[in-house]
Amino acid sequence: MTGSRSAPPKHGRFRKGQSGNPNGRPKKRAGAGSTSAFDIIVDKTLTITRSGVPQEVSVEEALQHRTYQDAIAGNRSARRDVLKMIAKREQVLAKMAPAPSVQVKQRTEEDPDNANAALLILGIASENTRDYGPSDNYQRLLLEPWAVQAALGRRRGGARLTDEEIGEIRRCTRDPDSLRWPRGTRA
Known part of the structure; x- marks a missing residue:
């Protein structure tokens, strides 16, 4: 038998550099296998x-x-x-959650070791504008009602406030009429 047919390559079916699958690996179907039951x-x-x-x-x-x-x-x-x-x-x-914004107030004219300056910076107290006379050299402060209310709310124990304690609280608070007093207290 003689003919025009050539003999197949010696080592395999495909020539060197030629793919056996010219179209490549089949693509996966979208969604197939990616979702479980x-x-x-x-x-x-x-x-x-x-x-x-x-x-x-x-x-x-x-x-x-x-x-x-x-x-x-x-x-x-x-x-x-x-x-x-x-x-x-x-x-x-x-x-x-948004990052908390920190606002720092700096006051350079006051001494940072001064408790009065710290109370003013933190908004716990405000300056008392009442005139105590020419010989008064003290910086007088009045506590803010929210700070006093917080202190009254944290008060524990069954002892009622005395009239003297109520008088001191009223004297040192900027707006004492806005306070809510603990139960059983007559202010």
Whole structure:
């Protein structure tokens, strides 16, 4: 048999430098294999009844609700899951929160070791404009009502304020009539 056909290459079917698949590897279909069955189910909605009222919720929300119920009932793994959810939520909120802007007031004319200057800078007190006479060399301050109210709110114990204490508080506060006094105090 003689003919015009040439013999195949010795070592394989394809010549050197020629691909056996000229079109390349087939492309993956969009979305194929990238979504799991869990992702498909979580996106669905359910109708549940809360307090006798039917509501449409996602499967994810229903699972979270069930996890909360289990955690409250004492399930330890559910408690861990809820704590993880809380930590994750806190991280997201921390990333989304704007950075706190710090405003620093600097006053160069006052001595920073002076307590009066610090009270003025922080807005806890304001200057008393009452004239105490020519021989008065002290800088007199009046406490701001919000600071006094905060101090009254932090007061612990059952002892009522004495008339003397009430008089001192009224004398040292810029607007004593705006204060809300603790229960049982007649001011």
